[in-house]
Amino acid sequence: MNTMTIPVQPGTRTSREWWRGAVIYQIYPRSYQDSNGDGVGDLLGIVSRLPYIASLGVDAIWISPFFTSPMKDFGYDVSDYCDVDPMFGSMADFDAVVTTAHALGIKVMIDLVLSHTSAQHPWFIESRQSRDNPKANWYVWAEPSPDGTPPNNWLSMFGGSAWQWDSRRCQYYMHNFLTSQPDLNFHEPEVQEALLDVARFWLERGVNGFRLDTINFYFHDRQLRSNPPLPPERRNDRIAPMVNPYNHQEHLYDKNQPENLDFLRRLRAVMAPYDAAAVGEVGDAQRGLEIMGEYTAGDDLMQMCYAFELLSKDNPTAQSLAELMAEVTRVAGHGWACWAMSNHDVVRHISRWNLSAAAARCLATLLMCLRGSVCIYQGEELGLPEAEVSFEDLQDPYGIEFWPEFKGRDGCRTPMVWEADALNAGFTTGRPWLPISSEHQRLAVSAQETDPGAHLHHYRRIIAFRHVHDALMCGKLRDVRAEGDLLTFHRVSPQEEVFCAFNLGETSVQLTLPEGDWQPIGAEVNSAAPRDGVVQLGHWQPCLVVRR
Structure with missing residues (x-):
């Protein structure tokens, strides 16, 4: 447990x-x-x-x-x-x-x-015209490295470098996404x-x-410091697919x-x-x-x-x-x-x-x-x-x-x-x-x-069901427990306490309710009903009870 x-x-x-x-x-x-x-x-x-x-x-x-x-x-x-x-x-x-x-x-x-905006936004159209126009500093512009490459190693979410060369200003501009989506400064x-x-x-x-x-x-980062590499064991695909090299960096500075x-x-x-x-x-x-x-x-x-x-x-x-x-x-x-x-x-x-x-x-x-x-x-x-x-x-x-x-x-x-x-x-x-x-x-x-x-x-x-129970809308959370496929927790408000149990597996499980005068709720959402303080939960079935 x-x-x-x-x-x-x-x-x-x-x-x-x-x-x-x-x-x-x-x-x-x-x-x-x-x-x-x-x-x-x-x-x-x-x-x-x-x-x-x-x-x-x-x-x-x-x-x-x-x-x-x-x-x-x-x-x-x-x-x-x-x-x-x-x-x-x-x-x-x-x-x-x-x-x-x-x-x-x-x-x-x-x-x-x-x-970021579109590259067709009037702000960017003006910004890219010169280095001294009124909106010259409205986007993230940077000088190239001495060898002409981008100023650092930042990557775009959509693949490749986060920097795009602009021949008008002879500088790079930053884009966390498409090259047509320059980042605002x-x-x-x-x-x-x-x-x-x-x-x-x-x-x-x-x-x-x-x-x-x-x-x-x-x-x-004002200093445009390069991001450090991210060890393979820490990489995941929560915000970018694993085929995207964006996952290879720890994004400390971009x-x-x-x-x-x-x-x-x-x-x-x-x-x-x-x-x-x-x-x-x-x-x-x-x-x-x-x-x-x-x-x-x-x-x-x-x-x-x-x-x-x-x-x-x-x-x-x-x-x-x-x-x-x-x-x-x-x-x-x-x-x-x-x-x-x-x-x-x-x-x-x-x-x-x-x-x-x-x-x-x-x-x-x-x-x-x-x-x-x-x-x-x-x-x-x-x-x-x-x-x-x-x-x-x-x-x-x-x-x-x-x-x-x-x-x-x-x-x-x-x-x-x-x-x-x-x-x-x-x-x-x-x-x-x-x-x-x-x-x-x-x-x-x-x-x-x-x-x-x-x-x-x-x-x-x-x-x-959520709307009629104040504890679910804005109540506290306490006593979260996981045992096998069974997840249980309490939601508590000044008006009520709701005990929530979920069988997140394919086989039935038996649950003994915490001590107290619990009343069954949620029959309309397939909540299992307790009998003498014991609940038999079918596969993928909740049990929801309340005390006031």
């Missing part, structure tokens, strides 16, 4: 803290709903589907980038932070998203990509002010918060800089008058949890961050989950995690972990019982597996670069499936930008709505 006692942490939720324990639904707008037949999802398409999202019972939506962009990285290369790309509609369409969502009781969070005060103005613009437009892309990439904390405090101060919240994406394979703790500690930094432990290919086990919860408490116990099993950057977890229907439902229930907030990715509620996309149909530059060992991110980005019997599953009347999987179409919303036992209804039930 492995017993881990997690120190009790304070947990309360006020009206200003709507984000604490919230369930956030991620929308990848290119693939959600097309309203005009051009094969690409858009903002008015989102408006038309907001009643469906409301029916899930989620607290907020997170919309991936819809800003003006040349779409080299599908919106994560921004050329105008304060406008809507015509592909997705207009600013009036975005206002309709906000108005409709708020009328349905849903908060709106948008994806801010602050670490956060050491320049004017850059910080411009980005805080972007946040203010959208807050004034009515958004309730932000998902902050690559939040730990904002600052670089990201994760201490100056970032002061900028995050400034951003939090901008958000505060609007009761807005942010969730940061921490892209680091070794220190992700530690950075999550640093960035969410106290009331003057970010409200939430997520790392990649549950987005990795490693199947979760009782032991690994207990160790994860213990580590989060150790390094981020005074902060707030945001958990996700799938998103637009990773293979969908149904396929990544090769889950049976029972396993998928049990892990979804477990997700809703964790301390922290939760993100679910469009189609996750349908139990969609990863779609197979042929090389000829690939759109993702990441997949094209590393094919076939890494097939990129298109398989998790294929269009949402709405109607089982409709053309293109009801996503578009035109040709979809990515092909729609026939396997997905059989799992469409229309097919599941009429089946009470469908995956969709399980998600509705577990979200509702």
Whole structure:
């Protein structure tokens, strides 16, 4: 038996803290709903589907980038932070998203990509013209080494050097991602002010918060020191595939800089008058949890961050989950995690972990019982597996670069499936930008709505279950234990204590409840019922009980 006692942490939720324990639904707008037949999802398409999202019972939506962009990285290369790309509609369409969502009781969070812009952004166009123009220092420029090679060994997430030569300035510029995504220089005060103005613009437009892309990439080492090598035994594929040489370095100097904390405090101060919240994406394979703790500690930094432990290919086990919860408490116990099993950057977890229907439902229930907030990715509620996309149909530059060992991110980005019997599953009347999987179409919303036992209804039930239990939304975590395939822990709030047990294996297990007057709950989410203090858990079955 492995017993881990997690120190009790304070947990309360006020009206200003709507984000604490919230369930956030991620929308990848290119693939959600097309309203005009051009094969690409858009903002008015989102408006038309907001009643469906409301029916899930989620607290907020997170919309991936819809800003003006040349779409080299599908919106994560921004050329105008304060406008809507015509592909997705207009600013009036975005206002309709906000108005409709708020009328349905849903908060709106948008994806801010602050670490870099498109090379077509006016800021970069000006910056690269000379070494002495007003924006000359807005990006990360560096002299070549004496032999003309890049100034250091930093690598791009998308392969190759993180430096690109520019013949106008006869200097290199830094790009953590594509060469068409130059990194902003956060050491320049004017850059910080411009980005805080972007946040203010959208807050004034009515958004309730932000998902902050690559939040730990904002600052670089002023001295441009080279990263040390990372020993093979410490390498993993949490944020980059193993075929990517990015995993060969310990990224001490190209990201994760201490100056970032002061900028995050400034951003939090901008958000505060609007009761807005942010969730940061921490892209680091070794220190992700530690950075999550640093960035969410106290009331003057970010409200939430997520790392990649549950987005990795490693199947979760009782032991690994207990160790994860213990580590989060150790390094981020005074902060707030945001958990996700799938998103637009990773293979969908149904396929990544090769889950049976029972396993998928049990892990979804477990997700809703964790301390922290939760993100679910469009189609996750349908139990969609990863779609197979042929090389000829690939759109993702990441997949094209590393094919076939890494097939990129298109398989998790294929269009949402709405109607089982409709053309293109009801996503578009035109040709979809990515092909729609026939396997997905059989799992469409229309097919599941009429089946009470469908995956969709399980998600509705577990979200509702989470919301009616204060202990699950914002309570403390204690007494985490792993024994074989059995994981148990307590969630505690002033109103109640919930004991959570999960059989994460294929054979049944017997559990004796802790002492106390426990009442069974969660029958609607397949919770096993105790008898005389003893519970028989079937394979991949939870047991949830409460005392007040």
